[in-house]
Amino acid sequence: MYIGVDYYPEQWPRERWQEDIPLMKELGINVVRIAEFGWSLMEPEEGKFDFTLYDDAIAFMEEHGIKVVLGTPTATPPAWMAHKYPDILPADVNGVTISFGARRHYTVNSRTYQYFTKRIVEQMALRYGQHPNVIGWQTDNEYGHEKSDRSYAEEDRRAFQLWLKEKYVTLDALNETWGTVFWSQTYTAWEQIPVPRKVYQEHNPSLLLDFDRFCADAYNRYNRLQTEILRKYSREDMFITHNFVYTDLALNQKEMAKDLDFVSFDNYPVWGGLAEPITPAEIAHHHDLCRGAKPGKGFWVMEELIGAQGWSRIGYLPRPGQAKLWTYQAVSRGAEAIVYFRWRAAHFGTEEFCHGILDHDGVPRRKYREVKEIIDAMNAFGDEWIEAEYKAEVAVYYDVENAWAWNIQPHSDALTHKKEFLRFYSAAHSLNAATNIVSPGDSLEGYKVVIVPIYFLTNPEFNEELKKYAEAGGTVVFTYRTGVKEPSNVVVDTTLPGRFREMAGIEIHEYESLQSVQQNTVVGVSGAIEGVESAAKLWCDLITPTTAEVLAVYKDTFYDGTAAITRNRTGKGTVYYIGSAVEAGMLEKLYAEIFAEAGASTLPSPEGVEIVRRTGKDGKVFLAVMNHNADSGAVVQLPAGRWSCAVSGTTYERELQLDKLGSIVLVTS
Template sequence: MYIGVDYYPEQWPKTRWSEDVRMMKELGINVVRIAEFGWSLMEPEEGTYDFSLYDEAIELFAKNGIDVVLGTPTATPPAWMVRRYPDILPVDENGITISFGARRHYTVNSTTYQEFSKKIVNEMAKRYGQHPAVIGWQTDNEYGHEKSDRSYGDEDRARFQDWLKEQYGTLEKLNETWGTVFWSQTYTEWEQIPVPRKVYQEHNPSLLLDFDRFCAEAYNRYNRLQVDELKKHIDERQFITHNFVYTGLALNQKEMAKDLDFISFDNYPVWGGLPEPITPGNIARQHDLCRGTKSGKGYWVMEELSGAQGWSRIGYLPRPGHLQLWTYQAISRGAEAIVYFRWRAARFGTEEFCHGILDHDGKPKRKFDEVKKVIENMKVFGDDWIAADYKADVAVYHDPENDWAWQIQPQSEMFNYVNEFLRFYEPAYAVNAITDIISEVEELNSYKVVVVPVYFLTKPGFTDKLKAYANAGGTVILTYRSGVKDEHNVVTDQTLPGDLAEIAGIEVNEYESLQSGQVNQVEGVQGAIEGIMSDATVWCDLVDPVTAEVLAEYRNTFYSGQAAITRNRTGKGTVYYVGSAVEPAMLRPLYKEVLADAGVATVETPENVEVLFRGESGSEFMSVLNHDTDAAHSFELPEGKWQDPVTGEVYEGTFEIGSLGSIVLKKQQ
């Protein structure tokens, strides 16, 4: 297994390099990622290339048995390029050109920038494409991050219009699909169609969604441009990847991943200004997204937080145990390599306060020792753990376009797509059900339960799969605002939940969007949630049962007594409908009942204790992770004997794990 660091030789005197490499070898590091921000060194002036610094660094690593991943440097176009070719700069929604001075200051729609990108990637590939120490390539760095996913300039507009011509063929079809008769927006020439810069009110939601799709496709094409240039010169053994971030950007990671050997991900459980890490379930969600991006294929964590992070504001200091815990969580959910960010905190530049394994003084301390322990433990496992199968019983649907549609029309100031996704992902996580995050292209037959959070923007193909799956015996959990829009961001003319109404066995004839300060009440009236009272926020669907039975009802409003949660038998299967944003205290017992009825294996653990399984029954690995920073917790291990491969100790029955403890156990025959 590869465990490495992100290293920036250009930021340190060459006299320090050998000491850094010596300490890396002491730590057990076997791979480094370098060069992703080095364009001005590689091409100090137009058409003049100088790779001498990286030649020297790579040779040093090679002599010491450390492999190298090279990043193409296109996230940071150099100053000479911007001054000579200002047309490469992106434009924000207010029409303001973004300045040189940070990073990601380019638009992928610039033909000028595309040509410069092809040239530098080509030169790098020719230089290092056959180098034995170079094992792979990372294209660019964090596409679309820091609001660079959308650009609104003149060249962007021209390309958007070209893209629309490809999609619609005729203006008549576009006008009909978008409903441009509204507010007299009918287009008679392609050139009339704007990019959605700032307006007094809001743009047509269909235009906005198509613009997001265009931006995503533009990044796909730009990434493909780099991949194609690399493949002209690199050895077949060298891989190509990209380090994604998953923050609602106008990127379709799954589509882009088709051009990559595997995907990578930058895992930051805490960032500048945050008083504590994001929830364990939220971290798990991101890992499941990574694994789902290439339909279950393993991925790399190309940047794994190793110290307090931040630019102008410094975030929470990871506690002793966090680095191992987050590393184990990543591997348990499908990561095949961990690269810690960064080796040493920079003494200058925007990221001065992004702390690494080493701090500014370059001395090995607590974090160094913790990473060393992780690497020593991983040597015991070899590749058996990361090669073990990951088999999920529960699928949770995710579509970036659904996220974009929600961003366009959140409908309540209380609505946040990630938060609502987590609301319906977290109850399965809480009982340690093994989960996948899937898209519309996956088949559903292998899953026992499919959860579909806030399915606002529907896709005909996936809707058909859901109906067939439910009728064939599957269990589906639908939520409020399901079936509202078609794929063009146009509201259905059917009674909600639209095309899903029959399998849900309900009608939604009215609903209420709840704003900040508005709280309703829902009370369980049947099954595992009977007698449980929960606050209801964000949204209330007034559910009229047709063939469904009522599991919970609203209280304290004019629609007191109206159904809020229902269950319907359809064909051989079951469909649940959760009509409001109720609390975990109601959703968790509901999910326990749903999962038990569907035959999904779960493990009861205390709050903040996560259990994950990989491998075949009888010889599987079980990770136990206590995310609690203050307290130890105990729980009952699954049946059998479980051995710690590191110490050889065998456990069965009640197991206690300390605060921020993490351990991997193997089932004994």
Template sequence: MYIGVDYYPEQWPKTRWAEDVRLMKELGINVVRIAEFGWQLMEPEEGVYDFSLYDEAIELLTSNGIKVVLGTPTATPPAWMIHSYPEILPVDENGVTISFGARRHYTVNSGKYHQFTKKIVTKMAEKYGQHPDIIGWQVDNEYGHEKSDRSYGALDRAAFQCWLKEKYQTLDELNQQWGTVFWSQTYTDWSQIPTPRKVYQEHNPSLLLDFDRFCADAYTAYNKLQVDILRSIVRKDQFITHNFVFTDQAINQWDMSKDLDFVSFDNYPVWGGLAEPIKPAAIAQQHDLCRSAKGGKNFWVMEELSGAQGWSRIGYLPRPGHIKLWTYQAISRGAEAIVYFRWRAAQFGTEEFCHGILDHDGLPKRKYEEVKEVIQELKTFGDEWINASYEAEVAAYYDIENAWAWGIQPQSDAFAYKQEFLRFYRPVHSANVLTDLVTAADDLARYKAVIVPIYFLTNSEFTEKLKQFVSNGGTAILSYRAGVKEENNFVTGQTLPGALSEFTGIQIHEYESLQTSQQNMVVGIKGTIKGQESTATIWCDLIEPTTAEVLAEYKGCFYEGTAAITKNSFGKGTVYYIGTALEDAMLDGLYDDILAEAQVDTFKTNGEVEVVKRGQFYSFLNHSTTETTPVKLPDGTWKTAATNELVKGELMLKPLQAVVLINE
């Protein structure tokens, strides 16, 4: 398998390069990613190309047995280009043109920028597309990251109007689908339609959702422009990928991934200003998202955190063991290559305090030795591990358009889409249940249970698939605010949960949005959660059962005794509806019952231990920085994948320890 680093030879004197490569070889590095920010070096002035620096770096690396992944440099248009063609710059929602001086300073709707992109990608492909030791390409870098996913300028407005004309064909249809009769917003000419710049109140929700769709389509087309050029020139065995950052931008990773050989991902469990890493379930969910975006295909981690990160603020220092732990977590969930960010901390520029395997002094220390240990272990079993299958019994529905709709109308100051999606994903992670993320295009038949968190913006195709899945014997878990919106972002005219009413066996005639300062209580009345209490935050659906049975009720509010959680039989299957944001303990108890009834395999552990089964390999990952935790192993004799040491009965996991076992 490939274990590598992100390397920036242009940031170091050439007299240092040989020492860097020597240390990489000593470490066991076999691949580097380079050039993704090197446009100025490759095209120092318009139409003048110079690849000499990268020629020299590539020769040094490859002659020492290190393979290369090249990044196209389109995330950083050079100063000469912006000076001569300022129309390339994006415009924010206030109408302010974003300045040159950082990165991602282009609008994807600039025809001029497309021209420059075609030229540099073509020149790079012609130069390196047949090189025997260049194994692949990363297109651009982190599409849409740092608020670069949306631009509101004149070029964007013209492109948006063209996109709308193609989608709706007539203004009558657009006006109907957007409900423009509201507030006298009816359009009589395509040119009247704005990009959603700042207004006194709020824009039409249907316009906003279509603008997000338009922005995503524009990026998908821009990515395809680069991919098509590369495919027409480079060797067929040079892969093409892109390193996503999953932050609910106006980017459709599922659509874009269709044009890529596989998906890559940048994994930063902690970043500048954070006092501690994000929760293990949040990291796991992003890996599951990455794997699922390409139909379960293995992915690369193109940037894996290796040191404290930050720009003007520095984040938490990863503790000894974190590098290995996060590496093994990624591989457990489908990664087939790990590229650490970065080789050495920069001495200048915005990322001076993004620490790498080597710090500013360039000397190998603790982090270097930890990566060496990881690489030495993986040499013994890594290839078998990355070829092992990941077979999930549970799926969670993820629709980027639903995330956009929630971003447009969060309805509570306590609501955050990623936080609430994670709330309903976390219990299966806690039970160590293998989980895929699915969209409307996926087949649900192979799963035993499907979680559908905060299904606000419905998708008619998925709704019908879900009903069929449950009718055939599957289990569905829905949460508050399900069935509210139609696909054009209109609120349904049916009693909530709209098209899901018969399916869930409930009706919702009233609801309450709870702000940060508010909370109610829920008490369980059946099953494992009987007698258990939890706060109810963010939202309360006041549920009236029609055919469903009640599992929990509200307490201590004017709707005390009203159903908060229900269970309904539908066909041969079962539908659960959770009408509020519950605490972890009650959700865990509820999911215990649900998963047992659905006959889903679980592996309960104590503390912060995560267990992932990939083929014959079982990963045991202790995310605690302080607690040694025992794990009861299944019957039989086990051996460590790296050393063949035999283990039986119980495994003692030290803080941040990561162990991979195989059943004998």
């Protein structure tokens, strides 16, 4: 297994290399990522290339047995380029050009920038594509991050119009699909179609969704431009990856992954300004997204948080044991390599308060010792753990296009797609059900339960897969706002939940959008949630059952007694419909009943304790047990059998005591 660091040799005098690299070797580091921000060194003047610094750095790594991943430097075009060729620069939603001075100051639609990208990537590939110590490439860095996923410059307008012409062929088809007769928006020439810059009210939602699709396609083409050059000049055993961030950007990571050998991910559970980390479920969801981007493939964490992070504001200091816990969480969910960000905190620049394994003085202390403990533990596992099978029984649907549609029309001042997706994902995570993320085109065969959160923008391919799955005996969980939109982002003209009325056995004749100052109440009337009350926030679908059984109703509102949660038998399967944003306590009780009935395994644990099971080819079971609670220990009831710590050999039966932020990997013994 590779465990490494992100290193910036250009930021340190060469004498410091003489200290850093031996320290890395002593720690057990076996890979570094370098060069992703080095364009101005590689091409200090237009057309003049100098790779001396990176030649020397790679050679020094090789002397110490440390492999190298090279980043293409296209996330930071140099100052000379922005000055001489301002058409490479993006523009914001107001049409204001984004200045040189930070990073990601380019639009992928600039033909000039595409030319310079091809040239620098080709020069790097010619230089290092056969180098024995370079094991792989990372294209660019964090595509689309920091609002760079959408650009509204003239180059983007030109490219958007060409993209639309290719998609729709005729203006009549575009006008019909978008419904441009509304507000006299009919287009009679392709050149009339804008990029969606700021307007007084709101743009046509179909235009907005197509613009997001265009932006995603543009990034896919730009990434492919790089991967094709890298493959042409590189050894067959060199991999190509990209380090994603998952914030519902106008990127289609699953589509982009087709041009990558595997995906990578930058895991920052906490960042500057946050008082505490994001939830364990949200971190787990990001790992599941990575695993789902290329089914059957593991992934890398190319940047794993190790110290307090921030630019102008510095975030939470990871507590002792937290880096180990986050590492175990990543590996248990499919990570095959961990690269810690960063080796040492920089003395200058925007990221000078991004703390690393070493802080500004370069002295090894607590974080160094913690990484040493992690590496020693991972060496004790060998590759058995990362090669063991992660067998998911519960699928959770995620489609980035659905996220875009929600971001265009969020309905409530309190609703975001990410938070609502996590509401319905987190309840499964709390029960330690083994989850996979599925998207359009994925098979649902083999899953016991499929959860489909806020399925607003429908996908025809997934619709058919879902119906087949339920008819054959599968269990489907729908939530409010299911079946509302066609793929063109127009509302269906049939009674909601649209195509799923018969499947769910319900009709929705009315609904209410609740703002942040409003809430109703839902009370269970049947099954595991009988007598359980929950606040009903954000949205209330007023459900009229046709064949469905009522499990919960609304109270304390003019629609008292109206169905809020239902269950329907369809074909050989079962379909649940949750009509409001109910609280975790009710969802977890409902999910526990759903999973038990469907035969999906759960592993009960105290709040904040995550358990992930993997099974080796020889039948050996690995159980990663992680206490995310920073203030309290936990007593965990173990599955039947005898378990031993994979590192110390200590044996456990029935229960396990974990310290706060404690984590352990157990194996059957």
